[in-house]
Amino acid sequence: MSNNLSHLDALENNSIFIIREAYSQFRNVAILWSIGKDSTTLLWLVRKAFFGQIPFPVLHIDTTYKFPEIYDFREKYAKEWGLNLLVTKNEEALAAGMGPDKSKFQCCNDLKTVALKQAIAKYKFNALYLGIRRDEHGIRAKERVFSPRDEDFEWDYKNQPPELWDQYKTKATEEEHLRVHPLLGWREIDIWEYTKRENIPVNDLYYAKDGKRYRSIGCHTCCGPIDSNAGTVDEIITELANTDISERSGRAQDKEDDYMMQKLRSLGYM
Amino acid sequence: MAENRNIIVGLDGVPFGMIKDFTESGVMPNTSKLLNDSVLTPMYSTVPEISSVAWSSIITGANPAEHGIFGFIDLHPNSYKMRFPNFNDLRAATFWENCEGPSVIVNVPSTYPVRSMNGVHVSGFVSIDYEKSVYPESLVSTLKGLEYRLDVDSMLAHKSMDVFLDDLDRTVDARISSIQTFWDQCKWQNFMFVFTGTDRLMHFLWDAYDDKGHKYHRKFLEYFSKIDAAIGRIIDLSENSDSVILLSDHGFEKLDHDVFVSKILAEEGFLHFNPSEESSLQNIGPKTKAFALDPARIYLNRKDKYPCGSVEEKDANEILNQLEELFSSLEIDGRKVIKHIFKKEDVYEGPYFKDAPDLVLIGDTGFNLKATTAGKSRFGKGIFTGKHTYHDAFLAVKSKNRNISFDKQPSVIDAGKLIRSLTK
Known part of the structure; x- marks a missing residue:
């Protein structure tokens, strides 16, 4: 890669290369769009990679507990960008009353993981693009750009192909599907600087209102806002340059607490 | 040969009466041999008599108002919102942070998430994320290779006792394998591990201990025999000069x-x-x-x-x-x-x-x-047949270097102070 490229150009080039490489290997692919800032940035890059016309479906796993602003954003841009949008839900679990009030762990598993499994089984996707980044969580540091999942969806992080010098293993066995992570090397601040440069649409939830804003969005039942006065992309960039609090700290703690509660309940506490 | 090594073995919730019974009746012959060379005493737990508070006192030698852990559950300041105190909330230093030599610490309750220390630390109940339960992190793959589980799944007992007992066995087997591995491969001055399955077994099957005709009576005894075999192996491998402390954090009895x-x-x-x-x-x-x-x-x-x-x-x-x-x-x-x-x-x-x-x-x-x-x-009355007690935990100490005696029944805080003085 040329040293003359800016940091954002280099990230963009690399991501577009990965996106095209994956599509050349796996035709039956889809991009997961959670409608947060990362997957929307990924969608932007995919649009660029294919000159505005994405040749595969855009999959949204709908837990039905997303913020209303997320649904509005989805409808608006699916139409504006001409997306082949597939919305999938775990109808069975929802009909049985699954929700975060039961157990946040169980809810995430049933309404996200199981719903995704159902979609993969239904549409027979053999690769999925996801907008995860290494700096989101310690465990994601171990991720690969082309990351195999077995038939049970398990990620065996001890048994992954190395990706030295950006040489990717883009083959999967029949039982596996590949997760493709074109944004793996991006940082949260890169996403925002790129959003600014490209003028990518941003969900209003990310902007501060009454001293609070969402740094990470998903289900309204499980996301908490942070204290912030950042009302523009520039202010968000300044804020991120000056914080050492992890992006998903609120969400992770929530899940740990929920698991803790389950463990204590099993022994008669609470 | 290292000098002044300390081996601390915890049996979560095992009451004084039970350790006497099992060592006298032949269920735990190796532990019996150890007790022959030890000072054995009943011991008070902390107030309240639960593992998070009691083990925090044992590893720090501190009163709950000094270490700051009063239960598994607490409230956020100026709020009724629950929070779950963990190792980050412990306000007193542990014995392994207060001594110079390396330590191996396995499955001590309320020590999650682990932090850097001199040695090896695998946290105990309630441990959630594997990565945050093992120090150094490079040992995660070793433990996974041994099929080490952070904890037995007690929820299983609410569905099937057989499946729960199978899980209990597999958990303790892997725990023992990890202890042997660390014993063989690590350099240490203090080696502490806790068997917590004892507490789970007594919560769900105290009636199986009491009743010799109970379907799971034999299984109950076999579980303790398995732990006794592990204790025997450790004692065989230990040096004569090693101090050995065997203790519980609270007692147990029938729940009416x-x-x-x-x-x-x-x-x-x-x-x-x-x-x-x-x-x-x-x-x-x-x-x-x-x-x-x-x-x-x-x-x-x-x-x-x-x-x-x-x-x-x-x-x-x-x-x-x-x-x-x-x-x-x-x-x-x-x-x-x-x-x-x-x-x-x-x-x-x-x-x-x-x-x-x-x-x-x-x-x-x-x-x-x-x-x-x-x-x-x-x-x-729910599914549980056993409950914690305050007055009859136990403490056994074997030490060539110290003259150990107790004027009155000690508490787990006293046990913690003793561990601190032996390990510093």
Whole structure:
């Protein structure tokens, strides 16, 4: 890669290369769009990679507990960008009353993981693009750009192909599907600087209102806002340059607490 | 050969009476040999008598008001929102952080998430994320290779006792393999591990211990034999100069009745919930004078401490007296329900005294106190057949270097101080 490229150009080039490489290997692919800032940035890059016309479906796993602003954003841009949008839900679990009030762990598993499994089984996707980044969580540091999942969806992080010098293993066995992570090397601040440069649409939830804003969005039942006065992309960039609090700290703690509660309940506490 | 090595083995919840029984009846022959060379004494637990508080005292030698852990559950400051204190909330240094030599620490409750230390640390109950339970992180793959599990899945016992017992076995087998691996491969001065499956087994199957005709009686004994074999192996491998401490954090006994402390507080007018909302701590009403956290820690709803606080400092003593009177006279079928009522100032001393409960109740024989607000009546009985006790944990110490004796029954805090003095 040329040293003359800016940091954002280099990230963009690399991501577009990965996106095209994956599509050349796996035709039956889809991009997961959670409608947060990362997957929307990924969608932007995919649009660029294919000159505005994405040749595969855009999959949204709908837990039905997303913020209303997320649904509005989805409808608006699916139409504006001409997306082949597939919305999938775990109808069975929802009909049985699954929700975060039961157990946040169980809810995430049933309404996200199981719903995704159902979609993969239904549409027979053999690769999925996801907008995860290494700096989101310690465990994601171990991720690969082309990351195999077995038939049970398990990620065996001890048994992954190395990706030295950006040489990717883009083959999967029949039982596996590949997760493709074109944004793996991006940082949260890169996403925002790129959003600014490209003028990518941003969900209003990310902007501060009454001293609070969402740094990470998903289900309204499980996301908490942070204290912030950042009302523009520039202010968000300044804020991120000056914080050492992890992006998903609120969400992770929530899940740990929920698991803790389950463990204590099993022994008669609470 | 290293000098002044210390081996500390924890048997979570094993009462003095049971260790005597099993070592005398041949269920635990290796432990029996160890006890022949040791000073053995019954021991008091902490107040309250639960693992998070007691093990925190054992590893620090500190009073709960010094280490800051009063239970598995606490409240956020100036709030009724629950939080779960963990190792990051422990305010006193552990013995392994206070000594120069390396330590191996495996499965000590309330030591999650792990932090960097001199040696190896695998945290115990409640450990959640594997990566945050193992120090150094490079050992994660070793442990996974040994099929090490952070904890038995106690939820299984609510569905199938056979499946639970199988899980209990697999968990302890992997735990023993990890201990052997660390023993063989690590350099250490202090080696501490805790068997926590004992507590789970006694919660669900105390009746199988009591009743020789019980379907799981043999299984109950076999589990302890397995632990005894592991203790025997460690003793065989140890040097004569090593100090060995075997101890539990609280005792156990048969559970006759669950006692729903919050229900009693509500029926007696001390605890009110906002109408039309569920009866949970989050919905405490402004008329509340006192509420409880597990197992039976009672807090006055003080005006300067909680958002709906109603109790003025000048009225605090009178309300505490009323509560003492209420609980000391509580009976079921003519049996006294509460054995001890500890006032804050009776048992707590230290910089976190202000966070301590105002009263802690300890149930009388067979009465298991619970703070859950979900209790439909004052008394009940669930799946559990065993309950914790305060008065009969045990401590056994074998030391060539020290003359060990106890003038009076020690507490787990004394055990922690002893460990501290041996390991520093």
